[in-house]
Amino acid sequence: QNDDCRTLSLSAHVGFDSLPDQLMKKSIKQGFCFNILCIGETGIGKSALINSLFNRDFEDPPSTHFLPSVQLRTQTYELQESNVLLKLTIVNTVGFGDQMNKGDSYQPIVEYIDAQFEAYLQEELKIIRSLFSYHDTRIHVCLYFISPTGRSLKTLDLLTMRSLDSKVNIIPIIGKADSISKTELQEFKSKIMSELVSNGIQIYQFPTDDETVSEINTITNGHLPFAVVGSTEKVNIGNKMVRARQYPWGIVKVENENHCDTVKLRKMLCTNMEDLREKTHAQHYELYRRCRLEELGFRDIGPKTKPVSLQEAYEAKRHKFYLELQRKEERIKQRFVQRVKDKAAMLKEAEQKVQTKFECLTLMHQEEELKLEEEKKVLEDEIAEFIEKKATAELLPSQAPVSTPVVNLKRQELQKVSA
Amino acid sequence: AGPVESKKEAAMSELVPEPRQKPVVPMKPMGINASLLGYIGIDTIIEQMRKKTMKTGFDFNIMVVGQSGLGKSTLVNTLFKSQVSRKSSGWNREEKIPKTVEIKAIGHVIEEGGVKMKLTVIDTPGFGDQINNENCWEPIEKYINEQYEKFLKEEVNIARKKRIPDTRVHCCLYFISPTGHSLRPLDLEFMKHLSKVVNIIPVIAKADTMTLEEKTEFKQRVRKELEVNGIEFYPQKEFDEDLEDKTENDKIRQESMPFAVVGSDKEYQVNGKRVLGRKTPWGIIEVENLSHCEFALLRDFVIRTHLQDLKEVTHNIHYETYRAKRLNDNGGLPPMTVETEENHESNL
Numbered sequence: 149q150n151d152d153c154r155t156l157s158l159s160a161h162v163g164f165d166s167l168p169d170q171l172m173k174k175s176i177k178q179g180f181c182f183n184i185l186c187i188g189e190t191g192i193g194k195s196a197l198i199n200s201l202f203n204r205d206f207e208d209p210p211s212t213h214f215l216p217s218v219q220l221r222t223q224t225y226e227l228q229e230s231n232v233l234l235k236l237t238i239v240n241t242v243g244f245g246d247q248m249n250k251g252d253s254y255q256p257i258v259e260y261i262d263a264q265f266e267a268y269l270q271e272e273l274k275i276i277r278s279l280f281s282y283h284d285t286r287i288h289v290c291l292y293f294i295s296p297t298g299r300s301l302k303t304l305d306l307l308t309m310r311s312l313d314s315k316v317n318i319i320p321i322i323g324k325a326d327s328i329s330k331t332e333l334q335e336f337k338s339k340i341m342s343e344l345v346s347n348g349i350q351i352y353q354f355p356t357d358d359e360t361v362s363e364i365n366t367i368t369n370g371h372l373p374f375a376v377v378g379s380t381e382k383v384n385i386g387n388k389m390v391r392a393r394q395y396p397w398g399i400v401k402v403e404n405e406n407h408c409d410t411v412k413l414r415k416m417l418c419t420n421m422e423d424l425r426e427k428t429h430a431q432h433y434e435l436y437r438r439c440r441l442e443e444l445g446f447r448d449i450g451p452k453t454k455p456v457s458l459q460e461a462y463e464a465k466r467h468k469f470y471l472e473l474q475r476k477e478e479r480i481k482q483r484f485v486q487r488v489k490d491k492a493a494m495l496k497e498a499e500q501k502v503q504t505k506f507e508c509l510t511l512m513h514q515e516e517e518l519k520l521e522e523e524k525k526v527l528e529d530e531i532a533e534f535i536e537k538k539a540t541a542e543l544l545p546s547q548a549p550v551s552t553p554v555v556n557l558k559r560q561e562l563q564k565v566s567a
Numbered sequence: 568a569g570p571v572e573s574k575k576e577a578a579m580s581e582l583v584p585e586p587r588q589k590p591v592v593p594m595k596p597m598g599i600n601a602s603l604l605g606y607i608g609i610d611t612i613i614e615q616m617r618k619k620t621m622k623t624g625f626d627f628n629i630m631v632v633g634q635s636g637l638g639k640s641t642l643v644n645t646l647f648k649s650q651v652s653r654k655s656s657g658w659n660r661e662e663k664i665p666k667t668v669e670i671k672a673i674g675h676v677i678e679e680g681g682v683k684m685k686l687t688v689i690d691t692p693g694f695g696d697q698i699n700n701e702n703c704w705e706p707i708e709k710y711i712n713e714q715y716e717k718f719l720k721e722e723v724n725i726a727r728k729k730r731i732p733d734t735r736v737h738c739c740l741y742f743i744s745p746t747g748h749s750l751r752p753l754d755l756e757f758m759k760h761l762s763k764v765v766n767i768i769p770v771i772a773k774a775d776t777m778t779l780e781e782k783t784e785f786k787q788r789v790r791k792e793l794e795v796n797g798i799e800f801y802p803q804k805e806f807d808e809d810l811e812d813k814t815e816n817d818k819i820r821q822e823s824m825p826f827a828v829v830g831s832d833k834e835y836q837v838n839g840k841r842v843l844g845r846k847t848p849w850g851i852i853e854v855e856n857l858s859h860c861e862f863a864l865l866r867d868f869v870i871r872t873h874l875q876d877l878k879e880v881t882h883n884i885h886y887e888t889y890r891a892k893r894l895n896d897n898g899g900l901p902p903m904t905v906e907t908e909e910n911h912e913s914n915l
Contacts, residue, residue, distance in 0.1 A: 153674040153685065156649040163871040165680030167625055168617045170875035177808070180612055202607055232610040275894045280883050358618065418608030422615035430729055441725050 179233040181284045182421060187257060188293025189245035192323035196378030198238055200391050200402045201414050215243030218256045245304060254308040261287055261315050265436040286433060288424045290316045293323040294340060294373060298332050301343050309349045315432055317352035317424050325375030325408050326393060326400045333375055340373055354416060355423050368416055374409035377402055534562060624683035626733045632707065633742025634695040637772035642830035643688055645843060645854060646866055651675055651688050665693035668706045689736060695753050704757045711736050711765050715889040735886060737877045738869060739765045742772040743825060747785050750792050758798045764885055766801035766877055774827035774860050775845065775852050782827050789825055806880055826865040829854055
């Protein structure tokens, strides 16, 4: 249908060059999301740097060195500059590098990053979804803080960065860089970069394909890793309050590019924010999604090497699942019916028992009754006999003395009977 | 009110190439906010996004539906100021009207002010032209759904393309005959069915056959009929995002739409200026003159203010509705399949 695409020339102004503006207007209304992950040892200056980068005083209480495992602390802030609303999320590692055994230190971090991808994937796979209003929590950039030892990278650094470089854009930075002298710094930087290269670790490269920024970005790529200094305190210099660190031998100004690379880092983060977001979505997220779906058993090519779509596989799985559900339902139904039957049988049995008991008792009562009747009859006979005897005794008054014992006897008998 | 007025004025002096519209978005930090806290540079993200979108370019797919002879091709040519339509890409006016509705999509690449656009015009010859027009909207609905299906298939692949080609219909211009009475049953049936799957913009064609009063009355009646029949044309009330959108769109919905348009690709001299128009014994109808017809309003609405929104509503709402329905259908394949087995894309 759509095969020929001719290039046309316009005879007059149509007006669709306002399209980017229409798009910008909508994006501004929606607002932007940016998520930064800071990995670094406790006390290396992560919070101070974030405060300096965004020139805000974000609240972040200092943490202890005694956490049993690495944890992640997330905080979201809303920043506004002219009419751009930015939802900034900072994720800090807490307790990184403090444990005796650091073998698992990178695990919680990898799990966190994967969890954000998973959440997005789940939303994308939902039947009724709202992707355009989804709060994106995927990490767009990872600032990895290297200790200013002046020598080389630590094993922990290599291990962590290697497990993260295919999942997130890594920008390596040297924390507390004011403890290194200028000459040592240059050597340190080259050592770090060569170690990263020789270990095959992919760090984020600032894009050089657009002519307007390629020059700046190429230069910046050569400045990596950024040697940063951050400060939460402000010092009064020349009637202005600037972020700085005051030492007896001088003042290190955070915003001075001769003193440290903090301003460079800020500039590069801001001017490449969109590229960082795009790489996260188009590269890291897609990779995660592909691996995850393959894990779940979906393929683009079926067993007979005929292309199978996710759709088909998904529907086949749903069908299978649906049949499973039906089978389970059947089983439950049958069990239920069986239970009902059993209960009914039990009840019937109990009823039977009660019935037999009742009949037994009735029988017993009847027998008792009969017995009692008999005894009653016996007693009645005796009474009748006695009355007869009494009657005959009264007819023989002369035999009084003799009758006395007889009467006494009779009396005793009467007493016995009446008792 | 400000930008709308200036657009109207711009419409008057149309053929003089206009200086590029000033961007709505200020790019440098402003005033107090910056100096208090120091400028960070977050607002440069707008410029970055703009650069990115200019590089990738835009897709826009517009469909025109209406009986033959209503001036659809001419209108599209007038809208995009070039020979876009079927009429000029080789279709002979003497050709017979097709026996069923055909769907003809032709792509063009146009560029203006550094912005590259791939414009696809989808024509529907044969619509409403048969003796028996029952269900003649079905091929159109089928085509629209096929484009959603194509997009869904790409989206659902494991290894996805970086940029999925967008062939979904962003806007459907429906041409109403200027009878002066009311809508026809075919009009109502079409719009009822299709307003649920695509953005429909109803347009009164060949509006030069009506006087101003007739036009106003006809528009009112059409609006009433659409409301009574529950037809939600674009911009749909339920998708107004905020108060600003609502007030702007309410005005368009309740006063301007449906736009009564006249199209032309011929130029005439009027008051010393070259204008697009139609020459009649009783005067020249200037297409871009707001007192003559509402073409300029339609053009501004579709191209200069709501183009991005048309695409977003198509993607975020119509496409999502299609996708949700499709994924909910229990097993079974849809009755329509785009590819045949030879195409090796037996993905569905």
